[in-house]
Amino acid sequence: MAAVGGEEVKLLGAWPSPFVMRPRIALNLKGVGYEFLEEVFGVKSELLLKSNPVYKKIPVLIHAGKPICESMIIVQYIDEVWAAKGSAILPADPYDRALHRFWAVYIDDKWFPSLSGISRAQTEEAKAEAVEQVFAGLKLLEEAFEKCSKGKGFFGGDTIGYLDIALGCYLGWLKVTEKMTGIKFLDEEKTPLLVGWGERFCADDAVKGVMPETNKLMEFFKVLQAKFKAASAK
């Protein structure tokens, strides 16, 4: 698949990973074709080990033979290299860019760990605390949405932007957690703006084909849990 100047674009990844979804959405927004190289679960390919020797993790973007690692760093790279194509991912104004970056860090460092903490919780107490943190975070993100969207449909305005990608990639896992706990995290009464945003995000052309079905993700999660239980029982 050729892109700017005819250089090849490859993406190393796996369908369940929210981090892998991020560069896929970015490439779709830019209308850039790429070869998706799916890693086999539990086995790291030679190409992955060679391209990301530091972390040995997906996603890795390989553009004209050069690897770029870390999902949000890849998203910024895509935005900069293909600045002339598709829609802008980061806003133009430095302050708006700082807001998008700030909230993306918050989502990865604080919010998602509390979400994944729910299924990892050993006690009911720990679980309840994690649930509370997820709700508190969503409340903050609802306010952030109001500020960033300026009345439009996405954090990025009219089109999906950096912060939409940062948060939206977790929607599949959020739905899995809702099903498993019976708790409705995205609630019209608590965070109406985010509910509307979530629907728009998942329905967008750039996202539709790469957002996994909740049931499929659920099955994958059960397989993962079983593997961890077996591994820790040994």
Added chain:
Amino acid sequence: MGEEGVKLYGNILSPFVLRVEWALQLKGIKYEYVNEDLSNKSPQLLQYNPVHKMVPVLVHNGRPIAESAVIVEYIDEAWSDFYPLLPSNPYQKATTRFWAKFVEEKCLHGSFDVLSRVGEEQLQAVKEMQESLKTLEGHLEENKFFGGETIGFVDIIAGWMPSWLGMIEEIIGIKIINEEDLPLISAWIKDFLDHNLVKETMPPQEKVMAHMRAIRENVLSAMSA
């Protein structure tokens, strides 16, 4: 974009605040420094950073930005015509951001582990720290600084290491950085500490060391409680 109304909320004990000061001073930006008493945070700080309630916070023309690395990138973009902190080439920029994130995730958290553990666990943390620094050294190559001939983004993000790791070594009584094992990092530390900007902004070592000793004691007493 003008320099009007640039305020930095900070505290001398924070290496994260220093990052922002270096960025501002390298760019020649005039700013007002507002010292925060972290045991008694001002209403302004709580208003400007309600999510984390921490320093540093940069307020530019009344608009606040938090998170040191985010602030430094903001400074680079808002004052883009002098002293670029990040390279303009997208691939080099991505590489720069990658190593800055590596410093944050491996070296920063690693140094906390070294400071807050004892016995075998501490030795293990020291070993992991040394491995992380060895990996980081690869990115330095033969350059004086991570930014090349001059201080750049990664230098700013990693700039706490020369003095803070030295202080940690003194507190725990274990050498983390050996010149034979980490020659390039050792050279970088010397060059970085020798830089005028770093010398001028160095916080009072005794105060920082006392603060770090207190952190270590708090963690250890919480563990044995």
